Every structure is written in structure tokens, then in C-alpha cells.
Amino acid sequence: MTxxxxxxxxxxxxxxxxxxxxxxxxxxxLLFGLLQxxxxxxxxxxxxxxxxxxxxxxxxxxxTPLPIGIVPKLESVPGVARVAYSQWFGGIWQTNTQxxxxxxxxxxxxxxxxxxxxxxxxxxxxxxxxxxxxxxKNVADKYGWKVGQKIPLSSNIFPQKNGSKAWAFDLVGVxxxxxxxxxxxxxxxxxxxxxxxxxxxxxxxxxxxxxVKLTSDADAATVSxxxxxMFENSPDETKTQTxxxxxxxxxxxxxxxxxxVRWILFAVFFTLxxxxxxxxxxxxRERVPELAVLKTLGFSDGSVLxxxxxxxxxxxxxxxxxxxxxxxxxGAAVEKGTGGQFQxxxxxxxxxxGIATILVMSxxxxxxxxxxxxxxxxxxxxxxx
Amino acid sequence: MSESxxxxxxxxxxxxxxKQKVEVLHGLSLEIPKGDFxxxxxxxxSGKTTLLNLIGGLDQPTSGEVNVGGKRIDQLSSGQLANWRxxxxxxxFQFYNLMPVLTAEANVELPLLLTxxxxxxxKKNVAVALQVVGLSDRARxxxxxxxxxxEQRVAIARALVSDPQLLVCxxxxxxxxxxxxxxxxxxxxxxxxxxxxTIVMVTHDPKAAEFARRTLHLEKxxxxxxxxx
Numbered sequence: 360m361t362x363x364x365x366x367x368x369x370x371x372x373x374x375x376x377x378x379x380x381x382x383x384x385x386x387x388x389l390l391f392g393l394l395q396x397x398x399x400x401x402x403x404x405x406x407x408x409x410x411x412x413x414x415x416x417x418x419x420x421x422x423t424p425l426p427i428g429i430v431p432k433l434e435s436v437p438g439v440a441r442v443a444y445s446q447w448f449g450g451i452w453q454t455n456t457q458x459x460x461x462x463x464x465x466x467x468x469x470x471x472x473x474x475x476x477x478x479x480x481x482x483x484x485x486x487x488x489x490x491x492x493x494x495x496k497n498v499a500d501k502y503g504w505k506v507g508q509k510i511p512l513s514s515n516i517f518p519q520k521n522g523s524k525a526w527a528f529d530l531v532g533v534x535x536x537x538x539x540x541x542x543x544x545x546x547x548x549x550x551x552x553x554x555x556x557x558x559x560x561x562x563x564x565x566x567x568x569x570x571v572k573l574t575s576d577a578d579a580a581t582v583s584x585x586x587x588x589m590f591e592n593s594p595d596e597t598k599t600q601t602x603x604x605x606x607x608x609x610x611x612x613x614x615x616x617x618x619x620v621r622w623i624l625f626a627v628f629f630t631l632x633x634x635x636x637x638x639x640x641x642x643x644r645e646r647v648p649e650l651a652v653l654k655t656l657g658f659s660d661g662s663v664l665x666x667x668x669x670x671x672x673x674x675x676x677x678x679x680x681x682x683x684x685x686x687x688x689x690g691a692a693v694e695k696g697t698g699g700q701f702q703x704x705x706x707x708x709x710x711x712x713g714i715a716t717i718l719v720m721s722x723x724x725x726x727x728x729x730x731x732x733x734x735x736x737x738x739x740x741x742x743x744x
Numbered sequence: 745m746s747e748s749x750x751x752x753x754x755x756x757x758x759x760x761x762x763k764q765k766v767e768v769l770h771g772l773s774l775e776i777p778k779g780d781f782x783x784x785x786x787x788x789x790s791g792k793t794t795l796l797n798l799i800g801g802l803d804q805p806t807s808g809e810v811n812v813g814g815k816r817i818d819q820l821s822s823g824q825l826a827n828w829r830x831x832x833x834x835x836x837f838q839f840y841n842l843m844p845v846l847t848a849e850a851n852v853e854l855p856l857l858l859t860x861x862x863x864x865x866x867k868k869n870v871a872v873a874l875q876v877v878g879l880s881d882r883a884r885x886x887x888x889x890x891x892x893x894x895e896q897r898v899a900i901a902r903a904l905v906s907d908p909q910l911l912v913c914x915x916x917x918x919x920x921x922x923x924x925x926x927x928x929x930x931x932x933x934x935x936x937x938x939x940x941x942t943i944v945m946v947t948h949d950p951k952a953a954e955f956a957r958r959t960l961h962l963e964k965x966x967x968x969x970x971x972x973x
Contacts, residue, residue, distance in 0.1 A: 360850040362857055368845040652841045655802060656855045656902075657830020659823050737802045741837070 366669045372642070377674070380638045384678025385685065387631045391713060392686025394620045396703045401607075401616040412471065413583050414605035415569040418596035424565035425595050430467075433569060436585050438577030443471035444566035448555065450512035450526075450548060452502060459547040460512065462555035462566075465491070471572045474541045481506070481532025489554045492528035495545030496535040504530055512548075517559040526558075543702070571599070628720065636724040639671050643728040650732050651740030664733035671725025672718070679717035683710060748811070749910055749942040750776035750799050755808030755818075757794050757965075768794045770965045771808070778909070781936040781943045783953035786962035792946045793914060795962065799944055800833050800912040801825045813909060830858045834903025838915035840895040842887040842902075848894075849874065849883040852901045859906065873901040876939075877931060893924035900931060904941075911935065913945040917952050929955040 371377050415433065417423040424446065433442045443464060450460030465486040469475070477493065485491045494504055504510060513524045528550055536542035556563050573582060583599035590597040600608070643650070653663055683705065690703035757769040768791045776782055776799075784792045797803040798810050801817050804825075810818040813832055820828060842851045849870050856866045874880050877897040887895050896916060903911055913932065917925035933955050935941045945956060953959045961968040 360846070360853050360857070361863075364850075365843075365846070365854070365857070368843075368850075372845045648841060649843055652837075652843075653854075654826065655800075655829065655835050657826050657828075657858050659826045661823075738797050741802075741841075 362666075366666060366673060369642075369646075369666070370670050370673055372646075376638060376641075380635055380674060381678040381681075383631060383634050384675055385682040387627050388679045388682025388713060388717070389685045389689070390627055390682075391624060391716065392683050392705045392709060393690060393703060394624060395709045395712065396686070396690055396705055398617050398620040399706075399709070400702060411573055412602045413571040413573065413579060413586070413599050414602050415571055415583075415586055415597050415599045416567060416605075418587075418590075418598045421567045424562055424567050425569065425597065427564050427566055429569070429590070429595065429597075432589060433571055433586060436582055436589070438574055438582040438585075439571055440574045440577075441467065441470045441572040443467035443570040443572070444552070445568045445570065446552065446555065446562060446566040447516075448512075448550060449514050449516045450550075451514065452510075452512060458498060458512065460514075461547060461549055462552040463549050464552050465493075465549070468549065468570075471570045474537045475534045475545075476537050477532045477534035481534075484531040485549070485551065488529055488531055489551060490527065490529050491531045491551045491554075492548060493532040493534055494530060494548045496533050496542070497546045498548055499530075499533045504533075506530055506533060514559075517555070517561060519558050520560050522560075570602075628716070632720065632723055635671070635674060635720070636727070638674070639667070639724050639728045640731075642670070643667060643732055647735060647740050648743070650735055651737045654735065654737050655741070660733045663735070664729045667729035667732045668722070668725045671729070672721040675717045675721040675724070679713060679720075683713045747778045748775055749778040749780065749813060750774065750944070751809070751811040752795075752798070753809040753811075755798065755805045755810060757791070757798065757803070758806045767806075768965050769798075769805070772965065772967060774960070774967060776942065776944060778942055779936070779940050781933070781955070781957040782945065783956035783959040784944065784946045784962060785948070785950070785953055785959055786968075790962040791965040792962050796912055796914055796944060796946050799910075800835060801829045830855060831906065832908050833910045833912055834900075834906070834908045836896070836899050836903050836911065836913040836916045838918040840887070840892075840899045840919075842895055842898055844887050847884050847886055848879060848890065848898045848901075851887070851898055852905050855902060855906045869905055870901075873905040874898075876904060876935075877901045891924075892920050893927060896920065896924075896928050897931065900928070900935075904935070909940075909942055911941050911943045913943060915946055915948065917947070917949065922951075925949070925952065 415425075417425050427444055430442050430444065433439060444467065446462040448460040448462050450458040452458045465482065469482050481493065485493050492510055498504070508530045509527050510530050511525060511527050514526060515524060518524045519526065534545060536545050552566070571582070571586070573579060579601055586599045587597050650663055653666070654660070687705040690705045693701055693703045752772060752774040754771045754773055755769055756767060756771055758765050758767045772791075772795065784795060786792050794803070798805055799812060801812070801820070805818050808818070809816060815828065815832075817825060817828060843854065846854070852870045852873050853866055856869060861869070871880065871883075874883055877900050879894060879897050879901065882890060882894060887898070890898065911932070916932070917928050920928060929952055932943055932945070936943050936957070943956070945952070947953055
């Protein structure tokens with residue numbers, strides 16, 4: 360027998376209680392891993408995007424479209440290479456499947472986004488066909504769309520002038536990302552803005568977003584300040600930010616994900632502290648005479664403290680590591696299952712935070728019972744006082 | 745048997761019970777030679793267990809000197825005392841106090857975890873100790889699978905395994921029937937006579953005391969007469 364063997368034996372003196380406690384630790388750390396991963400998705404924006412583009416929208420909200428007539432003004436700002444615009448269409452495929460659909464000026468969009476790769480003749484066809492549509496590869500693959508097909512989409516937000524919500528577009532191209540990161544983002548559908556603007560009931564010559572492509576030597580902060588300054592006190596006041604910040608603020612429409620995640624985890628770990636803490640306290644309480652015997656045999660106060668603390672560490676470590684492993688496997692499965700669209704990656708940082716949390720939690724739940732064990736007076740403990 | 749194993753000089757022990765101070769031992773002096781087997785008898789509250797705890801280094805006197813095996817233990821710190829106990833004294837309790845999660849052999853091995861003996865040597869020592877108490881065939885059994893007498897034998901093996909010169913036994917047969925108690929007392933007698941262990945045993949049972957070489961009577965924290973067996 361070794362000291363480790365003794366610790367393990369003590370840990371499993373009440374098997375059911377220990378297994379249930381470990382299960383609760385596993386669940387907490389599974390949740391921790393997945394939520395941390397989710398949080399990092401929302402807080403990272405899209406790091407690979409860089410700062411070569413700015414996004415301009417109405418100062419009040421991007422749901423208030425700005426006139427596309429501001430494009431020449433935007434392009435006159437020093438540091439601006441090209442401006443594209445994009446209007447949310449809100450396409451519905453078949454019965455109730457949302458497809459991220461935007462109405463864009465094909466040529467300008469192509470110029471602004473060299474990261475989207477598609478044969479040039481398809482770009483031309485997109486620009487020259489009034490009812491054209493191009494689809495991201497992930498969408499086309501998912502729904503089995505082929506170039507040349509007519510794709511019916513409906514829009515609850517933008518009915519046609521005749522009142523019909525049904526639209527039909529000609530799929531003239533399928534675009535993909537230039538690299539792995541961009542490939543994972545090829546989940547949207549683009550339609551020709553000219554057709555959309557003429558045919559819909561509500562929006563004409565206005566767009567939600569203006570994508571401002573910068574020259575290589577431009578300073579993003581200066582350009583965005585200049586743009587917003589130009590439209591100050593006008594009916595179309597603007598808000599300009601980097602594309603990454605824009606993505607982050609877009610996500611935060613849902614709510615402060617980080618804060619929500621932190622609160623959920625706080626609740627989970629607080630409950631866990633009570634559960635594991637109670638297990639440890641109970642475990643020490645019910646073997647006070649045994650701990651006194653250990654001291655009688657010659658184990659020092661520090662050794663006895665160490666035994667109890669080691670039990671707490673073992674309990675939390677086993678549950679925590681299994682929980683993080685499960686989160687890693689589940690995250691990988693989700694990523695694989697969604698074709699990389701939902702990257703629930705439990706990376707090294709999450710593991711490091713997880714292990715640190717395990718250690719802090721071990722001390723938090725183990726220290727008080729361990730100190731109690733350390734302070735035990737042999738004579739009193741043996742006499743049951 | 746002339747060399748002293750235990751020398752106690754003018755020891756007092758006072759406990760605080762709430763606001764009240766209770767003096768349990770009043771200037772007690774005692775000498776136990778090496779190889780002796782002493783039974784401590786007396787009514788409840790006479791200070792038997794307190795005296796035993798002082799001899800075993802489980803407690804410190806309020807005043808006076810406690811020398812065991814030539815070492816003055818009343819001046820040792822808590823850590824030093826723990827280390828001294830690990831190497832110099834074996835304990836046997838009324839209710840055996842075995843670790844229920846460990847097998848008999850693991851229970852016996854427990855004190856050896858405090859030594860630097862390699863695992864193989866520890867195993868050999870455990871086997872010898874279990875053989876001495878006649879429980880080699882129950883080595884893999886957990887305490888709940890043993891009878892009371894067998895549990896006490898395991899406890900004696902645990903007390904013996906690190907080869908201490910002094911065994912301190914607090915009512916070792918208090919929880920056993922007469923026949924089993926006699927077997928255990930016989931075993932202690934063998935350890936005393938054949939293995940030279942000095943034994944100090946607290947008991948209420950006059951028949952148990954008959955197995956000792958002599959009996960000391962305590963009353964109200966003071967020693968009365970000594971009776972030789």
C-alpha cells in the first residue's frame with residue numbers, strides 16, 4: 360500500500376456518494392468547457408478578418424438603412440479604396456429555413472471582398488443577370504443547389520411590389536473562401552441589389568451596411584472618424600467601426616454573451632462548491648476517530664491535513680479532467696457535425712483555465728475540512744469529544 | 745528488568761471543562777522498568793487513561809516530567825512527539841480503531857508508511873507481524889469481515905509492526921467475550937515474555953490484570969498500592 364492508495368481507498372469509502380459527487384463535477388466542467396468555448400466564439404469576433412475594412416451603418420441602428428447615394432462621399436475620404444453596400448434580405452428556403460441573404464452590388468462587393476473566390480465569369484454573370492444569386496459553398500452543398508437552378512426564396516420582411524412574399528433567383532455561381540477560415544464562413548447567399556431595390560415594396564436605394572475597403576497605408580481610426588464627422592448633424596448620421604468590432608457588436612444584439620456565460624458558470628460552480636464541500640466536510644466528520652488514530656500512529660498534523668486536501672484535489676481533478684475531456688470530444692463532434700460552422704473548440708487556454716479552476720476549487724472545498732482534521736486533538740477525538 | 749522504560753515525576757494534569765479546571769493527576773510519580781507488563785486499574789475518572797495518554801505521548805502534562813525510553817517527551821513539540829510515537833510506541837485501543845477501508849495487511853502496514861522502508865521490506869514486516877498474532881490467513885480481509893478478536897489481533901499487529909519497545913493498551917479486551925479476551929491477553933503476555941515488549945495496560949477487569957506482572961491502582965489521580973501478579 361502507498362499513501363496514494365490510502366487516499367484513493369478513503370475517497371471511495373462511500374462509493375455512491377463519491378461517484379455522485381464526481382458526476383456533478385464532471386457535469387460542471389463539461390458545461391464550463393462548452394460555455395467557455397462558446398464565449399470565445401462570441402468574444403473573438405473573427406480574428407482572421409484583420410482591419411482592412413470598415414463597416415459604416417446608421418448611427419441609430421443598422422436596421423435603419425442609409426441612402427446608397429453616400430457611396431461617392433465615402434469614396435472621397437482619403438484612405439478609402441472602395442465602398443460596397445449590403446442590404447439584409449432575410450430569405451426563407453422552403454418552409455421555414457432561414458438563409459442568410461444579402462442584396463449587394465456584385466462588382467463593388469467582389470472588389471471589397473477578394474477573400475471570396477469564384478470564377479470570374481460567374482462574378483460577371485452575377486453582375487449582368489438581374490435576378491442572379493450566388494451562394495456560399497456551404498449553403499449550396501447543404502441544400503444541394505447547383506449553378507443554373509432557379510432558387511425560390513421567400514422574405515417576410517421584403518415582399519415584392521405585387522404583395523407576394525415569394526421571390527425566385529437564378530443561381531449563377533457558388534463562391535468559397537480563400538482559406539480554411541473563410542471557407543467556414545461561406546454560409547451566405549448574395550442577390551443582385553438592383554433587382555431587389557426595384558422589385559421590393561419598402562426599400563429603394565438604401566442599404567443597411569456600407570463596407571469601406573481601406574488602402575494599404577490608411578489609418579482605420581482616422582478614416583472612421585472622418586466618415587462619421589462628414590455625416591454629423593445630417594439626417595443620415597453614421598457609425599463606423601472596424602469589421603471585427605462590427606461583428607462583435609452584431610453578436611451583442613443577442614446580449615452580453617460573456618456576462619451571461621459568467622453568471623451561468625458562477626451559479627454552476629457555487630452549487631458545486633456546496634456539493635463537493637459538503638461531501639468533504641461530511642467525510643471528515645464521520646471519521647474523526649480514524650484521523651485521530653492516524654495521528655496516534657505518528658502521522659503529523661500536516662500529513663493529516665495533506666491527506667484530506669489530497670482527497671479533495673483527487674475528487675475535483677478526476678471529475679474536472681473527465682468533464683473537460685468530454686467537452687473537448689463533444690465540441691469536436693459539434694464542429695464536425697456542423698461542417699465547421701460552429702467551432703466549439705476546447706483549446707489549450709480553456710484547458711489551462713479549467714485546470715486552474717480545478718485546483719482553486721479543490722483548495723476551496725478541501726481547506727476547511729483539512730484544517731479541522733489538522734486541529735484535531737487526539738485525546739478528545741478518541742474520546743468522542 | 746532494572747533499566748527504566750517509563751519514569752514519571754511529579755506529574756499533574758489539569759483539564760479545562762468550560763470555565764472549570766479539573767485536576768485529574770495530582771503530582772503523580774511512577775517508574776516502569778523495561779520488559780514490565782503493568783496493569784493500571786481504578787474507578788472511572790481516576791486518571792488511568794490520562795496517565796496512559798501521557799506515557800504514550802498522546803497528551804502533555806500540565807507540570808512534571810515524563811521520560812520514556814530515556815527521552816523526556818513532555819518537552820517535545822507536537823511534530824516531534826508524532827515522530828517519536830511513530831518509532832517508539834505501539835497503541836492498542838478498546839474498539840480496535842482499524843481503518844475500515846483497508847485490508848488487515850494494509851492496516852498493519854500503515855505505520856510503516858512513515859518509514860523509508862521499501863515496499864518489499866514493508867510487506868515482509870507486515871507478514872511477520874500478522875504471523876505473530878496468528879492472522880496470516882486473514883491478511884486480505886477487511887475489518888468488517890473479521891471477528892472482534894481478530895480485529896484486535898490486527899490492531900496488535902499494527903502496534904508491533906514498527907517494532908516499538910513500548911505497547912500502550914487502553915482496555916484492549918473491554919469489547920470482547922471472556923474466551924477471546926483471554927486469548928488476546930495471552931498474546932500480550934507472549935509479546936511481553938518472549939519478545940521483551942514493555943506493556944502498560946489500562947483495564948477495569950481484574951481477570952485481565954492477572955495477566956500482567958503487576959497491577960497499579962489509581963484513585964482520584966494518585967497511585968495507591970502496587971500488587972505483584
